[in-house]
Structure formats: structure tokens, C-alpha cells
Amino acid sequence: MTQAPTTQAPTTQAPTTRTPTRTRITLEDFFADPEFAGPSLSPDGTRIAYLAAHRGRRNLWVRGVDETHADAVAVTHDTRRGISRYHWTGDPRWMLYEQDTDGNEDWHLYRVDLDAPGEPAVDLTPMAPGSRVFGVEPAHERPGTVLVWMNPDPMSIDMFRVDLATGETTLELAQPGLRETWLTDREGRPAFHSVMTEAGDYEFSAVDPDGGRRLLRTVGGPEHPVGVYPQMVTPDGTGLLLGLYQDSDDLRLVRIDRETGEQTVVSAVDGTSLDTLGMLGPGLPQTLLTDRATGEVVAARYVGDRPHLEILDPDFAPVYEALSALSDGVLESASSDESGRLWIAGYTHDREPGVYRLYDHATGESRELFRAHPQLDPADLVPTGAVSFAARDGLPLHGFLTLPPGATRQDAAAERPPLVLVVHGGPWAHDTWGYDPEVQFLANRGYAVLQVNFRGSTGYGRRHLTAAIGELAGAMHDDLIDACDWAVGQGWADPDRIGIYGGSYGGYAALVGVTVTPDRFAAAVDYVGISDLANFMRTLPEFVRPYQVNAWYRYAGDPDVPEQAADLAARSPITMVDRIRTPLLVAQGANDARVVQAESDNIVASLRERGVPVEYLLATDEGHGFGNPENRIRLFRAIERHFAEHLGGSA
Numbered sequence: 001m002t003q004a005p006t007t008q009a010p011t012t013q014a015p016t017t018r019t020p021t022r023t024r025i026t027l028e029d030f031f032a033d034p035e036f037a038g039p040s041l042s043p044d045g046t047r048i049a050y051l052a053a054h055r056g057r058r059n060l061w062v063r064g065v066d067e068t069h070a071d072a073v074a075v076t077h078d079t080r081r082g083i084s085r086y087h088w089t090g091d092p093r094w095m096l097y098e099q100d101t102d103g104n105e106d107w108h109l110y111r112v113d114l115d116a117p118g119e120p121a122v123d124l125t126p127m128a129p130g131s132r133v134f135g136v137e138p139a140h141e142r143p144g145t146v147l148v149w150m151n152p153d154p155m156s157i158d159m160f161r162v163d164l165a166t167g168e169t170t171l172e173l174a175q176p177g178l179r180e181t182w183l184t185d186r187e188g189r190p191a192f193h194s195v196m197t198e199a200g201d202y203e204f205s206a207v208d209p210d211g212g213r214r215l216l217r218t219v220g221g222p223e224h225p226v227g228v229y230p231q232m233v234t235p236d237g238t239g240l241l242l243g244l245y246q247d248s249d250d251l252r253l254v255r256i257d258r259e260t261g262e263q264t265v266v267s268a269v270d271g272t273s274l275d276t277l278g279m280l281g282p283g284l285p286q287t288l289l290t291d292r293a294t295g296e297v298v299a300a301r302y303v304g305d306r307p308h309l310e311i312l313d314p315d316f317a318p319v320y321e322a323l324s325a326l327s328d329g330v331l332e333s334a335s336s337d338e339s340g341r342l343w344i345a346g347y348t349h350d351r352e353p354g355v356y357r358l359y360d361h362a363t364g365e366s367r368e369l370f371r372a373h374p375q376l377d378p379a380d381l382v383p384t385g386a387v388s389f390a391a392r393d394g395l396p397l398h399g400f401l402t403l404p405p406g407a408t409r410q411d412a413a414a415e416r417p418p419l420v421l422v423v424h425g426g427p428w429a430h431d432t433w434g435y436d437p438e439v440q441f442l443a444n445r446g447y448a449v450l451q452v453n454f455r456g457s458t459g460y461g462r463r464h465l466t467a468a469i470g471e472l473a474g475a476m477h478d479d480l481i482d483a484c485d486w487a488v489g490q491g492w493a494d495p496d497r498i499g500i501y502g503g504s505y506g507g508y509a510a511l512v513g514v515t516v517t518p519d520r521f522a523a524a525v526d527y528v529g530i531s532d533l534a535n536f537m538r539t540l541p542e543f544v545r546p547y548q549v550n551a552w553y554r555y556a557g558d559p560d561v562p563e564q565a566a567d568l569a570a571r572s573p574i575t576m577v578d579r580i581r582t583p584l585l586v587a588q589g590a591n592d593a594r595v596v597q598a599e600s601d602n603i604v605a606s607l608r609e610r611g612v613p614v615e616y617l618l619a620t621d622e623g624h625g626f627g628n629p630e631n632r633i634r635l636f637r638a639i640e641r642h643f644a645e646h647l648g649g650s651a
Helices: 027-031 317-324 437-444 462-466 475-489 505-516 533-538 545-549 562-570 573-579 597-609 629-647
Strands: 036-041 047-054 057-064 085-088 094-099 108-113 133-138 145-153 156-163 169-173 180-184 190-196 202-207 213-219 231-233 239-244 252-257 263-267 288-290 297-302 308-311 330-336 342-348 355-360 366-371 384-390 396-402 419-423 448-453 498-503 523-527 584-589 614-619
Touching: 027 437, 027 629, 036 330, 036 342, 036 366, 047 085, 057 094, 085 133, 094 133, 108 133, 180 231, 190 231, 190 545, 213 239, 263 297, 308 317, 317 330, 317 342, 317 355, 384 475, 396 437, 396 475, 419 437, 419 475, 419 505, 437 448, 437 629, 448 475, 475 498, 475 505, 498 505, 498 629, 505 523, 505 573, 523 629, 533 562, 533 597, 573 597, 584 597, 584 629, 597 614, 614 629
Parallel strands: 419 448, 419 498, 498 523, 523 584, 584 614
Antiparallel strands: 036 047, 047 057, 085 094, 094 108, 133 145, 145 156, 156 169, 180 190, 190 202, 202 213, 231 239, 239 252, 252 263, 288 297, 297 308, 330 342, 342 355, 355 366, 384 396, 396 448
């Protein structure tokens, strides 16, 4: 949410004082795989699928709706990498899941036979290296098939129909070009067409029965750096739902009529934007909740000090009211059977991670299904509070502060806790209220933890987002420094014991922190971060690069334009490596398809050539982030030691 610069005092909802007792929680309790995760009901409501441990990895289990885990059957048997994405199908015999190899993001689609759960899964999408599955949709008219978006040709993302029983794959719809997309109805028929122009604008057209196109709306690109989202054809094919700013600073849900082009605001909240985190991957809160049977949108999620849902379907309102009453957290996920009688609800909460409940709307009865982390006692965790303050140029900034047990606001003469500034990735993402194992781990070890939604973060309006154009290692970094200064000024942190940690863009921010402002941080951790902006852009997967017009090329620069390449170099930590004197820990996955290993190798090699100590963790079986629990525990054990030595927390 953005507003005019203000001279009012900064506001904070930082946590109130707690008892100065601290229960030490083990790394394993924080970073082991959840005992249970991702539950969903079968279409007919008779079974529940979920993820749980099997053979040392997170696998897919199925059980009857009234059964317990003791009655459940493991239907996948992966021993190499945990499963995170799965799908029910219209045929009760088959389930599907997606899996890559050691984090390389070359996703394949596998079939599981529920009549023979002990049999090996079948790869329905055998493809050449570099190809991957991008999306999976059920086929409602032909339940024995599924629609799959994939790119057997690395430069062409097309839609295929896959027969579940035979595995036969048929090209259903070829994309007209890499920057172009057919937007289809529930049966895969083209209803609209989208294209990103060379200039970066998005053009949306209606597709007529004869295949002709009629331009309906052109949307500017910079305010949509990773695409216009949400983007959904209404179930009847007559309308297109888009996340648009229109004449507002806030992202709204807008319907464009296929015949007339008329635009109707379906959902809008003044001063608040749609929460688009769901576009980043599975397991994140979805922007739009839909009815399982009809596909109609029933609710839209918005950003705030706590995220919240706006109800769009009156029939969903009593369900939402009942589900919300089951937790003092925020409803994160709500899925039902096709009848809408049985619901599984998951909740966002800062101290009760991964609580799932089963609710019967016919009887009003509910029961707890399971907790993802039953080993964590909410009483041993600490609250996270929303904070806000102004950047040096007046731009309003919002974030979250989590204090260690017993911490209180202190004047300059008193001992204050060390602080870790945790920087989110993206940069087109945002921090949100809820349980975060990294944050709670750091607080448990005695650190105040500050997260700030710096300019360029999503969720706080168009002005806040586009204020980041041209500001990498500039005003984006100033926002982080301003956040630290605010925390110190408020009495929450020791100015001499501030660390910085982040992954992906956050890793880049950590490296900028110790190069652009080498005296500000006493320790830093770069996790799969960018050190050379030009090399990062040139090594992105080939099919991704045409989409960078509104993203990295617009916000940072085009490495193929000489003067912009020079500016990218000036904003790249690798060219300022001689300024680093802050103790640094670097972590990297060898199979990272987004930020390649060279980004970390080069910064580490440069430091070691100068004799500057740097610890380097390289995981050969990981990609853009560590998915296997033993690697996560290894990483955070190193972070624990690193910050304890240089910031003075506990190890």
C-alpha cells in the first residue's frame, strides 16, 4: 500500500514484551521436512491425499477420509528428492505428480496407479534435457485425459493431451510464438490470446470461432515485470479475469468481456493490492480461490499486515465464516470435494505452522487432520509484528519484526539484541505475516529479525513496485539501510551487531550490502545469490530470456547494450569484490537453473585469491534453494556458527 510521504512518526506493531525464558529448539525441529503437508480431498470426497515421510523422503500418501495415517498407503517411493506437486485426476485409478532431478527444474509428470501403489511410477512426459512441464490441468469433458503444457522443443511451450491409461500424448494446441499464449477455457479451447510486444506491452485479444482475433486491451509492461497475474478465463469462456491497476495504484481483479471488451471490476480494496505470491510456485497462498466443481472464483487474497480474503461468491461466505472460526490465524488454503460438502482448510499463523482441519459443511462438524510440525510448541515460538516507516525519499515501507524471547525496546545505554536483516528473493515478491522457520530459528538463537518490503516488492501498489526501476544497488539498497537505521532508532537492535542474509535476489542484496556499504554489516550470508548481473541474465534458460523485457532488462539493464552492460557491471558485487571485508558465508546448489553455480564460484574465488576468508557450501544435489532436509540442516548449522561468531548470538 502506497500513500503520499508523511511527516508522522513511524508506526510499529512490534511484539509486546515476553517472559525472558528461551527454550532452545533444535535445527532438526526447524528444518526437517514437515511430518505432514499439502492435504487435499479426492473429487468424490472419499479419500485424502497428502505428503509425508517414506523411505527418507517426502512422498505421496492416500487414505480414506475417516482413516488415520496408520491406515494410509504410500503411493510414491522417491528416495532421491521429496515430492511437492501432485494432482488428482478425473479417473479414480490414477494420480499424478511432478518431479525434477536434483533441483534442476526440468519438471516431468509421473503417473501413479492407485490400484497398484507398490508399482513404480510412469513418466508420462519423457523429454530431452532442458525441456519441462509448465502446467497441468484436468480435462473435464474427457476425465481419462489431462492437459499438459510443456516444451519438448525448448523454444516452444505447447499444450498436449495425455491419455492417463496409455500414456499416449497428442499435440492439442501449438503456441503461435514464444511470447504468445492461447488462453483457454476449461476444456482447452482457445478463448483469448495474449502477446507481449517487443516494447513490453501485453495485448489481450478475443479469439472468435473462426480463429480470428479482436484486440480488447493493451496493458503497460513495467508494472507487470513477471507478467499480468492473475490471468484466468472464466469457466464459461465469456470473460477474462486479469490483475490490473487501471487508474488506481492498487492491483485489482478485473473482468474483460470477450464480446464487448467491457471492463468490470470484480474485486478491489482501496489502499490494498491483490496478493500475487501464488504465482511463484506450489505451496504458496493462491491469489484466487475457485469452486472445485464449477471453476468459478469464490474469493480473492489481498496483502496487508495480515493477508486477508475478500469473498466474491455469497455461497462461499458461510463456508469461509465457519473455516475462519476454527483458527486465530489466517485462512491460507481451502479445498473441497466436488459437492462442496467436505473442506480441508490450512492456516497461516506466526507460531502454529501448518495446521490443517477437515470441515463438514452439512453437519458443521470439524476435526484437526494434522499439524505439519507437531514437535514445535507455539509457546516456544515468538510473535511476528507488522511495522511501517518511511524511506529517506518519503516512500512508505512496510515489513515485519520478530524479536527474541524476552527482548524489549532499549535505550542507547542498554544492551540490545543483535539484528539479522532477512531480504526476500524475487525481487518481485514480498514478505508476509506467518510462520517462517528461518525467522523463528534466528529469533530462537537470540537475534531480532527484520524483514522489509523494499521498493520493487509486490503487493504495495504500482508506485512502490516501479520505484525500483534502475535502482538495483541504489534506492533498493537504501531501503534496507533505512530499515536497519529505523530498527536501531527504535531501540530494537545493536548498531554494531547487524547481519544480512538472503536467497536469490536476497543473496544479491547481501553481497551489495558488503560491497556498497562494507562498514554497515558485521556478517553476511549469500544463499544462491547473484554476483554478476550480466552473467546472470545471459545464463538464464533460453526460453525465459524473451520475457525479460519488463523484468531484469527494464529494472536493471540489457547486457547486450554496451552502456547498459557497463551500468550492470557497476551494480554487480563481483566488480566491487575488493571492498569486501565483512565475514561472508556463501551457499549454492550445483544444479541451479536460475542463478548458475558460477555466480557463487566467482565471488568465492575472487575473495580467496585476495586471502579474504569465506566459507562456501556447495550442494551437488540441489538447485535454486536446498530442498533436501539434510542440506537445509547443514546450511543453517553453518549460518548458526557464522552469526554466533560475528554477531554474538547463540550457537
